[in-house]
Every structure is written in structure tokens, then in C-alpha cells.
Amino acid sequence: MKKLFSRRNFLKGGLATTAAAAVLKNKETKASGDFEGYPDGMGVLVDLTRCVGCRSCEAACNKEQELPEPAKPFTDFSIFDEMHHGQKRRTDETAYTVVNRYDVPELDHPLFRKFQCNHCQEPACLTSCFVNAYTKTPEGAVIYNSKVCVGCRTCMIACPFYVPTFKYSSAFSPKIMKCVFCYDTRLKEGKAPACVEACPQEALTFGKRVDCIDMGRQRIRETPGKYVDHIYGEHEVGGTAWMYLSSVPFDKVGFDTHVPKEPIINSVKDFLAMVPMVLTIWPGLFVGFHLLATRKEKMMEMEKEKELAKQKATDEKEEQV
Amino acid sequence: MKLFSKERPDIPIVNHLKADGTEWTVKEKLWLGLSVSEYKKQFFRNPVNWLMIAIFAVGVPLIVGRYIFGLGWVTHASNDYPWGLFLGFGLFGMVPLSASGFMLGTTVELFGRKDFHAIERLALLNGLLGYFFAVLFLEVDLGMPWRLPYPMFVSLGPAAVLFLVAWHVATYLSVQIAEVLPAFFEWIGWLKGKRIIRKYVLGLTVAGIILSTLHQGALGALFTYAPAKVHPLWLSVNFQWIHFFCSSIFAGLSMVIIASTLIKNFMGWRCDDEFKDNLDYITIGLAKGASYAMITYLIIKIVAVAHDQEWSYLLTGWGSYYMLELGVAVVLPMFMFAIGIRNKWVTLIRFGAFIAAFGIIWNRLNTALICYNWQMYQEIPHWKEVWITITIYSLYFLTYRFIVYRLPIVYGWKGEK
Ligand code: SF4
Ligand code: SF4
Numbered sequence: 001m002k003k004l005f006s007r008r009n010f011l012k013g014g015l016a017t018t019a020a021a022a023v024l025k026n027k028e029t030k031a032s033g034d035f036e037g038y039p040d041g042m043g044v045l046v047d048l049t050r051c052v053g054c055r056s057c058e059a060a061c062n063k064e065q066e067l068p069e070p071a072k073p074f075t076d077f078s079i080f081d082e083m084h085h086g087q088k089r090r091t092d093e094t095a096y097t098v099v100n101r102y103d104v105p106e107l108d109h110p111l112f113r114k115f116q117c118n119h120c121q122e123p124a125c126l127t128s129c130f131v132n133a134y135t136k137t138p139e140g141a142v143i144y145n146s147k148v149c150v151g152c153r154t155c156m157i158a159c160p161f162y163v164p165t166f167k168y169s170s171a172f173s174p175k176i177m178k179c180v181f182c183y184d185t186r187l188k189e190g191k192a193p194a195c196v197e198a199c200p201q202e203a204l205t206f207g208k209r210v211d212c213i214d215m216g217r218q219r220i221r222e223t224p225g226k227y228v229d230h231i232y233g234e235h236e237v238g239g240t241a242w243m244y245l246s247s248v249p250f251d252k253v254g255f256d257t258h259v260p261k262e263p264i265i266n267s268v269k270d271f272l273a274m275v276p277m278v279l280t281i282w283p284g285l286f287v288g289f290h291l292l293a294t295r296k297e298k299m300m301e302m303e304k305e306k307e308l309a310k311q312k313a314t315d316e317k318e319e320q321v
Numbered sequence: 322m323k324l325f326s327k328e329r330p331d332i333p334i335v336n337h338l339k340a341d342g343t344e345w346t347v348k349e350k351l352w353l354g355l356s357v358s359e360y361k362k363q364f365f366r367n368p369v370n371w372l373m374i375a376i377f378a379v380g381v382p383l384i385v386g387r388y389i390f391g392l393g394w395v396t397h398a399s400n401d402y403p404w405g406l407f408l409g410f411g412l413f414g415m416v417p418l419s420a421s422g423f424m425l426g427t428t429v430e431l432f433g434r435k436d437f438h439a440i441e442r443l444a445l446l447n448g449l450l451g452y453f454f455a456v457l458f459l460e461v462d463l464g465m466p467w468r469l470p471y472p473m474f475v476s477l478g479p480a481a482v483l484f485l486v487a488w489h490v491a492t493y494l495s496v497q498i499a500e501v502l503p504a505f506f507e508w509i510g511w512l513k514g515k516r517i518i519r520k521y522v523l524g525l526t527v528a529g530i531i532l533s534t535l536h537q538g539a540l541g542a543l544f545t546y547a548p549a550k551v552h553p554l555w556l557s558v559n560f561q562w563i564h565f566f567c568s569s570i571f572a573g574l575s576m577v578i579i580a581s582t583l584i585k586n587f588m589g590w591r592c593d594d595e596f597k598d599n600l601d602y603i604t605i606g607l608a609k610g611a612s613y614a615m616i617t618y619l620i621i622k623i624v625a626v627a628h629d630q631e632w633s634y635l636l637t638g639w640g641s642y643y644m645l646e647l648g649v650a651v652v653l654p655m656f657m658f659a660i661g662i663r664n665k666w667v668t669l670i671r672f673g674a675f676i677a678a679f680g681i682i683w684n685r686l687n688t689a690l691i692c693y694n695w696q697m698y699q700e701i702p703h704w705k706e707v708w709i710t711i712t713i714y715s716l717y718f719l720t721y722r723f724i725v726y727r728l729p730i731v732y733g734w735k736g737e738k
């Protein structure tokens with residue numbers, strides 16, 4: 001049953017019957033929904049045990065992406081104590097990546113976690129966007145086209161990692177802002193992203209996603225006891241290009257361990273499968289109801305007509321007589 | 322208006338002809354047959370209008386400011402809470418309350434229930450305006466409001482739920498315009514137009530059911546994109562679309578009961594006898610329909626909790642809040658309807674309808690705002706956001722009243738049929 005119902009098939013089926021499908025001559029529609037991931041996609045393995053919270057990656061990203069200068073310099077570590085609504089720092093329109101500090105009771109030193117878009121294999125942002133503003137490139141980056149974005153912010157609702165941020169401060173050219181894997185400036189040419197290159201601790205390792213997984217497994221295997229036996233991002237929401245290794249359970253260092261293991265789009269399937277059914281079944285059903293409901297009236301009308309005709313005939317007869 | 326309608330025999334206008342045999346011009350019809358100074362007098366005599374003026378005095382500058390200084394200037398909507406009050410109330414709340422159009426269209430045109438005829442047009446108008454203003458709320462909320470047609474014509478993402486919502490709301494809006502047009506044609510006296518639309522009524526009605534089922538459901542399905550964010554009691558991945566669709570049925574019916582109650586009490590001069598005499602009977606009928614939908618809704622809500630194995634959540638604080646919502650928003654009005662139907666206590670039904678409509682808005686706000694990110698923190702809307710929401714809602718009220726004052730919605734047009 002699962003096979004029969006693969007997303008690709010059923011989306012095609014769904015589309016064929018969607019009223020809107022008639023106008024779909026757009027080649028790009030391929031990119032939405034039925035993306036399977038690219039075998040040669042790149043990835044980054046983040047090793048939390050190596051990160052020292054120097055914020056070099058933040059600084060490098062800020063420069064590479066030409067983001068505004070922050071209020072406090074990147075050498076100011078007091079920001080690790082900042083809290084907003086009881087939450088640690090998050091990315092926003094001025095920062096595509098942030099590093100946060102986590103004090104774990106059983107360790108004598110804090111852990112740091114770098115956080116940015118995880119560049120999912122089947123991105124929820126992409127599948128939820130109704131103008132196709134997102135693209136998953138063959139290199140593995142999830143990039144965004146601000147020229148077609150309407151600003152509905154559904155992608156922000158859909159992203160399980162709270163990544164896309166909106167430029168609320170602008171009335172005339174707002175847009176979604178998030179890490180783009182340095183796609184235009186580096187990834188396209190096969191180069192490592194700026195943040196990875198800037199890391200002095202080699203906490204970030206850039207490579208093919210499959211190789212990153214291998215490397216992660218190898219590290220777990222070769223240094224027993226150092227890591228928990230899990231690569232965060234290998235399977236989360238269907239797999240992500242950025243993955244993490246940690247020495248403590250992931251929920252202790254700010255990861256959401258409740259995100260589904262399947263791509264987000266899977267939870268929307270029930271509804272999408274229902275759409276073509278309603279489109280095809282409803283018209284027949286309701287016209288049928290209509291005929292049934294109004295039959296009595298019609299019969300009565302017909303009766304009346306017959307009566308009238310009879311009356312007329314008898315009248316005529318009488319006249320003849 | 323009451324004053325004039327009592328004193329002057331030719332007002333309210335229900336005919337193309339004045340008492341002296343000459344024809345009303347459209348302009349005179351627009352002024353309700355009053356002179357400008359008379360019109361002003363009646364306008365400023367009404368305390369509701371003063372309230373409106375006060376609301377607009379603050380609200381309009383705020384809306385203008387939103388387009389100059391950006392969304393951030395008026396809302397607390399943030400990167401964690403992308404959808405605030407504009408969508409939570411304006412889209413997710415207004416749309417189910419506007420399900421009345423397809424409900425009554427189906428009842429009258431499709432099932433041939435002529436006994437509900439007197440309220441059909443009010444239900445259609447209620448639907449049309451509700452949708453129109455939901456789009457207006459959307460226009461305030463969208464980051465790039467000028468790109469509203471993009472999902473239609475420029476860049477299509479057909480596999481997204483919001484794509485369905487956009488297309489269906491847009492097409493359904495045109496269906497509803499077509500359904501309300503006959504009233505307008507009668508009023509301006511263009512009978513040919515009316516006859517043309519009459520021919521397509523069945524098609525329009527069927528289209529209405531399909532589109533409504535899908536987009537009422539789709540609004541629910543939007544939240545299935547956030548399976549880990551909305552509180553599990555308010556989000557049932559498998560049933561969300563049915564929950565939204567089913568609750569829209571009693572929401573729409575309750576909303577017509579409310580609208581007709583208000584109109585009967587405050588615009589009695591505008592209603593004709595068919596409307597006034599049938600209203601109690603119709604209200605009971607609507608309540609019957611609504612209570613069936615409510616019992617179904619309650620059952621599928623419980624089925625969802627059972628299916629997702631969420632019983633333990635019911636024992637938490639959120640669980641109590643959930644039960645409170647179901648109790649106040651569904652069970653209470655359902656009993657009021659049941660008792661009202663049984664004893665023919667129309668007033669009780671009308672109170673029940675108010676509670677049910679409030680309950681729907683409450684449920685949608687819970688899903689979109691209050692129980693969203695329940696594990697993180699609570700978002701409290703900015704006062705400007707609240708004020709803008711009230712402003713647009715007031716505009717909705719004024720438009721509603723403007724049309725009901727004039728077009729044959731709650732009265733039959735006399736003269737050529
Ligand atoms: S992490 Fe969020 S924004 Fe990044 S690709 Fe995944 S769903 Fe999209
Ligand atoms: S905000 Fe833009 S990118 Fe995000 S879903 Fe809406 S249209 Fe797509």
C-alpha cells in the first residue's frame with residue numbers, strides 16, 4: 001500500500017484532477033513536493049564536542065552574506081546569557097546563524113551549538129510555499145527567490161526548526177531571510193561555506209552528505225563513550241544536509257527531539273489525497289441529491305399538466321358534442 | 322432610518338416607482354430616497370455610527386502606518402509566531418463564519434427547501450462579505466500585498482495546501498458574487514442579467530459546495546504542516562480538515578441566525594413580512610441543522626483524541642482548557658439549541674448562536690495563536706494589531722449594513738419579476 005501511495009504518484013494524480021492543473025505549464029513545478037534529494041548533495045557535520053563558542057562562524061557569515069553590523073561585536077560573549085521570551089538567541093533578519101551556550105549538569109564545561117538552516121532533504125518550507133519560492137539545488141542547498149515570495153509566512157509555520165525569518169521591519173521590500181548554504185558565492189563552485197571555513201576548531205566538516213554520515217558513524221565507533229549514538233539530522237524530518245554529533249542527549253543542547261522522523265509533507269498527505277476525491281465525487285453526489293430532492297415537485301408538476309391536458313381533451317369533446 | 326420609514330410612505334424603497342408614478346434614479350436609491358441633509362441627519366442620529374467614527378479615527382492612521390513602516394510597526398507577529406491576529410481572526414475565524422452561503426444555497430437550490438427561501442439571500446450575502454473581508458485581512462497581513470495574484474498567475478506551487486486555499490477562495494468568491502448579483506440586478510432594474518444567472522444557479526451551487534468543502538478543510542490542513550508546534554489536542558494530523566470543515570457548518574448557520582436577529586431587531590423597517598413572519602420558523606430549522614453538525618463535530622473530536630492516544634493530555638492544564646473550549650463553545654450551545662428547538666424558544670436559540678459563533682473564533686484563535694508553540698511561550702497581540710483588526714471588522718459591519726439597507730436581501734423586490 002505504501003508503495004502504491006508514493007507521494008510522487010499521488011501528487012501527480014491529485015494535480016491531474018485539480019482544477020488549477022489546467023493552467024500548469026510551468027516546468028518548475030517539478031521542484032515542489034516530489035523532491036527526492038540528490039545523491040551528490042553536500043552536507044556539514046557539526047561536532048558539538050569540538051565547538052568552543054568563539055563565534056567565528058557568526059562573524060564569517062555576517063561578512064559573507066553582507067548582513068548589518070550587530071549591536072554587540074562578535075567577540076562579546078555576554079550574548080550567551082541573553083534570553084528572549086525565556087528562549088535563547090535565535091536567527092533573525094540580521095543573523096543567519098547563531099551559537100548558543102548550554103550548561104549541562106553532568107559536564108564540567110558548557111557545550112555550544114551552532115544553529116542555522118539545516119537544508120532538509122525534503123524541506124517543509126519548500127513544500128508549503130504556494131508560489132514555489134524555494135528551490136533545493138543539486139548541491140544540497142535550500143535557496144529562496146525573493147522575487148516571487150508573497151510574504152504569507154507559511155514557510156515559517158512549516159519549518160520544524162524555526163529557521164526562516166521575515167524582515168518585519170521593511171514595508172517596501174520585506175523578504176524571508178535564512179542561511180543559504182553560501183550557495184551563490186561558494187557552494188555553487190564546490191567551495192565550503194564561509195562559516196565552515198572560519199571555524200578554528202574544525203567543529204564543522206564540509207563534504208558530501210553521505211560522507212558526512214560515514215564520518216559521523218566512524219567517530220561514534222572509534223571513540224566509545226564520547227558521543228551519544230545518534231547523528232541528529234540523519235533521519236529527522238526525512239534527513240537534513242546539516243547534521244550534528246553530541247556528547248549528551250540532544251534535547252539537553254537545544255535540539256527538538258520531537259520532530260517527526262518523516263518529512264513534514266507526509267502529515268499533510270491525508271488532506272491532499274482527499275482533494276481529488278471531493279473534486280470528482282461531490283458533483284455527481286450533489287446533483288443526484290438535487291434530482292432526488294426535487295423529483296416530487298417535478299412529478300407533481302407533471303401530474304398537474306396531465307390533469308390539465310385531460311381537462312382540455314374532455315372540454316373539447318364536450319364542445320364537439 | 323426608522324423615523325423616515327414611518328413618516329414617508331415611499332420609504333423604504335421596494336419598487337422602481339415612486340408614489341407619484343415616476344421612477345427612482347439609482348442615485349436616489351443610493352441615498353435611500355432621502356435628501357442629503359436628511360441622510361446626514363439619520364446618519365449622525367445613530368450612536369453606532371459615532372462609535373464607528375471613533376474606531377476609524379485611530380484605526381485608519383494605523384493601517385496607513387502599516388504600509389509605510391512595515392508589519393513590525395503594528396504587530397507582535399514574530400519569527401516564532403508568524404501568524405498573528407490578522408490571520409487568526411480575520412482569515413481563520415471569518416471564513417468558517419461565512420460558510421452560510423454554501424449551506425443555505427445548498428439547502429434551497431439543491432435540496433429544494435423553499436421554506437428557507439426568505440433567508441437565502443442574507444446567507445449568501447453573509448458568505449460573500451465574510452470572504453471578501455477575509456481577503457482584506459490577508460492584504461493587511463501579507464508581506465507583499467501587491468503580489469496577491471502571484472500564486473494564481475506568476476509562480477505556481479500547486480502541491481502546497483495554501484495554493485488550494487488561494488485558488489478556491491478566489492473562485493468561490495466569484496461564485497458568491499454571481500450568487501448575490503441577482504439582488505443587485507433587481508435593484509438597478511436589469512432583469513436580463515438576473516435571468517442569465519438564474520440559468521446557472523445549480524452549477525454555481527454545486528461549485529460552491531465543492532470549493533467550500535475543500536478550502537474550509539484546507540484551512541485546517543495548513544496546520545498539519547506544523548505537527549510538532551500546535552498542541553496535540555488542537556491538532557489532529559489525520560482529522561484536522563474534517564474538524565475545520567464540520568465546525569464551519571454550524572459556524573455558518575449560527576452566523577446567519579445572528580445576522581438575521583440583528584437585522585430583525587435593528588432594521589425592522591427594512592424587512593418585509595415574508596422575512597419577519599418566517600424568521601422564527603427558519604431559525605429553528607437552522608438550529609436543527611447546526612445541532613446535527615455539532616454532535617458530529619463532538620464525536621469526531623473525541624475520535625481524534627482516541628486515535629492519536631491523547632487521553633493523558635486531557636489531565637493537564639491544557640487539557641482542562643481544551644475541555645472548557647469544547648464545553649462552552651460546542652456542548653453549551655448544542656444544548657441551548659436542543660432545548661430551544663424542543664420548546665420553540667427562539668430567543669434561547671439566538672443566544673446559543675452567539676455563543677457558538679464566539680466559540681468558533683475562539684477555537685481558531687486557539688489553533689493559530691494560543692496553543693501554537695505551546696512549549697515555547699505565549700504571544701500577546703500588539704494593541705495596534707487589535708485596533709486594526711477591530712477597524713477592519715467595523716468596515717465589514719458598515720458594508721454589510723450599507724447593502725442590507727438597499728438591496729433586496731431581507732425583502733422582496735416589487736414590480737417586474
Ligand atoms: S531547516 Fe527549515 S528552512 Fe531550512 S530547509 Fe529545512 S524546512 Fe527549510
Ligand atoms: S512567505 Fe514567501 S517563501 Fe514563505 S511560503 Fe509564503 S510565499 Fe513562500
Ligand code: SF4
Binds near residue numbers: 060065097116179
Ligand atoms: S552556510 Fe553560509 S549562509 Fe549559512 S550560516 Fe554558514 S556562512 Fe551563513
